[in-house]
Amino acid sequence: MMIPACRLEDLPRGEAHRLDIDPPVSVFHTDDGELFAIDDTCTHQDASLADGWLEGCEVECPLHASKFDLRTGAVDAPPAKLPVRTHEVFVEDGMIHVRLSMDAPNLPPCIAARLAGGPA
Amino acid sequence: MRTVAVVGASLAGLSAARSLRKQGYDGRLVVIGDEFHRPYDRPPLSKEFLAGTLGEGELALEADGEDLGVEWLLGAQAVELDHAGRAVRLADGREVHADGFVIATGAAARTLPGSEGLAGVHTLRTLDDARALRDELARGGRLVVIGGGFIGAEVASTAYALGLDVTVVEAAPTPLAGPLGETMGAIVSALHADHGVRLVCGVGVKGLSGETRVDAVLLEDGRGLPADIVVVGVGARPCVEWLEGSGIALDNGVKCGADGRTNLAGVVAVGDCANWYDPRAGLHRRVEHWTGARERPDAAVATLLAGGAVQPGVPRPPYFWSDQYGVKIQFAGHAAGADSVTIEAGAADDRDVLAVYRRAGRPVAVLGMNQPRLFMRRRKELAADAS
Ligand SMILES: Cc1cc2nc3c(=O)[nH]c(=O)nc-3n(C[C@H](O)[C@H](O)[C@H](O)COP(=O)(O)OP(=O)(O)OC[C@H]3O[C@@H](n4cnc5c(N)ncnc54)[C@H](O)[C@@H]3O)c2cc1C
Ligand code: FES
Numbered sequence A: 001m002m003i004p005a006c007r008l009e010d011l012p013r014g015e016a017h018r019l020d021i022d023p024p025v026s027v028f029h030t031d032d033g034e035l036f037a038i039d040d041t042c043t044h045q046d047a048s049l050a051d052g053w054l055e056g057c058e059v060e061c062p063l064h065a066s067k068f069d070l071r072t073g074a075v076d077a078p079p080a081k082l083p084v085r086t087h088e089v090f091v092e093d094g095m096i097h098v099r100l101s102m103d104a105p106n107l108p109p110c111i112a113a114r115l116a117g118g119p120a
Numbered sequence B: 001m002r003t004v005a006v007v008g009a010s011l012a013g014l015s016a017a018r019s020l021r022k023q024g025y026d027g028r029l030v031v032i033g034d035e036f037h038r039p040y041d042r043p044p045l046s047k048e049f050l051a052g053t054l055g056e057g058e059l060a061l062e063a064d065g066e067d068l069g070v071e072w073l074l075g076a077q078a079v080e081l082d083h084a085g086r087a088v089r090l091a092d093g094r095e096v097h098a099d100g101f102v103i104a105t106g107a108a109a110r111t112l113p114g115s116e117g118l119a120g121v122h123t124l125r126t127l128d129d130a131r132a133l134r135d136e137l138a139r140g141g142r143l144v145v146i147g148g149g150f151i152g153a154e155v156a157s158t159a160y161a162l163g164l165d166v167t168v169v170e171a172a173p174t175p176l177a178g179p180l181g182e183t184m185g186a187i188v189s190a191l192h193a194d195h196g197v198r199l200v201c202g203v204g205v206k207g208l209s210g211e212t213r214v215d216a217v218l219l220e221d222g223r224g225l226p227a228d229i230v231v232v233g234v235g236a237r238p239c240v241e242w243l244e245g246s247g248i249a250l251d252n253g254v255k256c257g258a259d260g261r262t263n264l265a266g267v268v269a270v271g272d273c274a275n276w277y278d279p280r281a282g283l284h285r286r287v288e289h290w291t292g293a294r295e296r297p298d299a300a301v302a303t304l305l306a307g308g309a310v311q312p313g314v315p316r317p318p319y320f321w322s323d324q325y326g327v328k329i330q331f332a333g334h335a336a337g338a339d340s341v342t343i344e345a346g347a348a349d350d351r352d353v354l355a356v357y358r359r360a361g362r363p364v365a366v367l368g369m370n371q372p373r374l375f376m377r378r379r380k381e382l383a384a385d386a387s
Helices: A109-115 B011-022 B127-137 B150-161 B177-194 B290-305 B372-386
Strands: A002-007 A015-019 A025-029 A035-039 A053-055 A058-060 A067-069 A086-092 A095-099 B003-007 B028-033 B071-074 B078-082 B087-090 B095-097 B100-103 B107-109 B142-146 B165-170 B198-201 B205-209 B216-219 B224-226 B229-232 B236-238 B254-256 B267-269 B274-278 B283-285 B319-324 B327-333 B340-345 B354-359 B362-369
Touching: A002 A015, A002 A025, A025 A095, A053 B372, B003 B011, B011 B028, B011 B290, B100 B290, B127 B150, B127 B229, B142 B150, B150 B165, B150 B177, B150 B319, B177 B198, B177 B327, B177 B340, B177 B362, B254 B267, B267 B290, B290 B319, B327 B372, B354 B372, B362 B372
Parallel strands: B003 B028, B003 B100, B028 B071, B100 B267, B142 B165, B142 B229, B165 B198, B254 B274
Antiparallel strands: A002 A095, A015 A025, A025 A035, A035 A086, A053 A058, A058 A067, A086 A095, B078 B087, B087 B095, B107 B236, B205 B216, B216 B224, B274 B283, B319 B327, B327 B362, B340 B354, B354 B362
16 A cells, blocks of 8 residues: 655654554654655554654664664664564655555554454 | 673673674673573563563563574573683582673662561562562552662552552652652652552661561551562662672772773673763763663673773763653653753643753753653753763
């Protein structure tokens, strides 16, 4: 599925834009001007990576500091153990679009339980 | 370097082993730990694990299938560092010879003198402690937590959610005043009262009463607080006794430089047992937080592998988090030395504040309660400002 995110001019370098879909996805504009999209929820617990510390091609989770590689989704170190899903991004007529991955997301246990209809 | 011995098999020890491999060390790597468990995560022990929402398997710090090529010596206690002979001696008489050493023995919970052997009295530092406490909390009853610091407050919050009747006793007039300062310590510890958890402040604990099992906590003002379970959360001491006599400089832990180097060649120290030099403040600090134990081994290992020939970078201001009563508490920097603290977003009454601590107008620390986004911005500024 393809989703329009926001206008490129509205997303300055060093910032992230969260799409409130379920599960949420965020687009990151790096200081070098590259665009990446990943699942917004940290795979460890319920934290929004759009709130994280963006440096180079990595974002550090705002809660417990696991870092995710925006290019591959790979996680560097505990407490998170699983990668985040990455999505394809492209710009058309100044508009950023995200093509959602068909892979299953790696959601933290608390969110996965909610999506499965269990207790939050 | 042909063999590196890491002593302490928890977060700092594992992070050191990972840093060694990441930085290209391909020699023999021995990790010695006195617990029988592979490295596991401690923060959940007072939170999700104690609450029963996270199982033991999920505490593992190593990723599935991760292989660092480590020889694990578990259930093995180091009792001596023989620097001249370049060896660590273990309690069972074995010796591990190595040319590089990483000291990562962490800290142990302080106990209350006279409480030994009394059933129902717990401390919380290890998985075994947490299992025992969890089983006891499951039976319900009256819990008295001695110490209103972070561990005490988290246990109180978790036990409250499990339906126990909870009282927290704190000797200082305001809990958390040390790490957070008076004003914010009062705001954060007001979370207890919000949930009907009693907070008794400004009075010390004289002792415990009970024959074989604790039945009350006796206060210095003569009061007694009836208790079925007691948790002693009065801080931790660095595990460095085993290093006495080794020639390593000890002072509130292993005294080391900003890059973890000790006064002994080929020996670095990391994590809760290390009293690091803070170049910004110009003094040594022992910081007992997860993120430091996870990140600082990178610098210490670089120093070890380079034989001390690298210039240490300035580490980020220390950071920690705590979860209490569903509120995410985050703190970075040092509150001590601040001459003002301002709430810049949210409101104390809503328990969702973002507060900035300043000294002579410059930010020195930041506290967030349920403000991860703003907190991260401020934390970034703090790091940039301080470097
Ligand atoms: C219940 C709890 C909750 C916490 N919550 C938070 C939190 O929310 N946020 C936060 O920032 N921090 C938190 N912390 C702190 C964090 O867990 C520590 O900072 C971190 O564990 C330090 O790691 P370490 O490896 O230096 O030490 P430790 O984790 O203490 O590990 C040291 C290891 O060395 C072993 N050892 C000791 N002596 C010897 C010896 N002589 N020979 C062999 N092995 C030895 C010990 O048994 C232990 O396994 C919490 C800690 C606890 C206990
Ligand atoms: S929630 Fe992201 S590392 Fe814990």
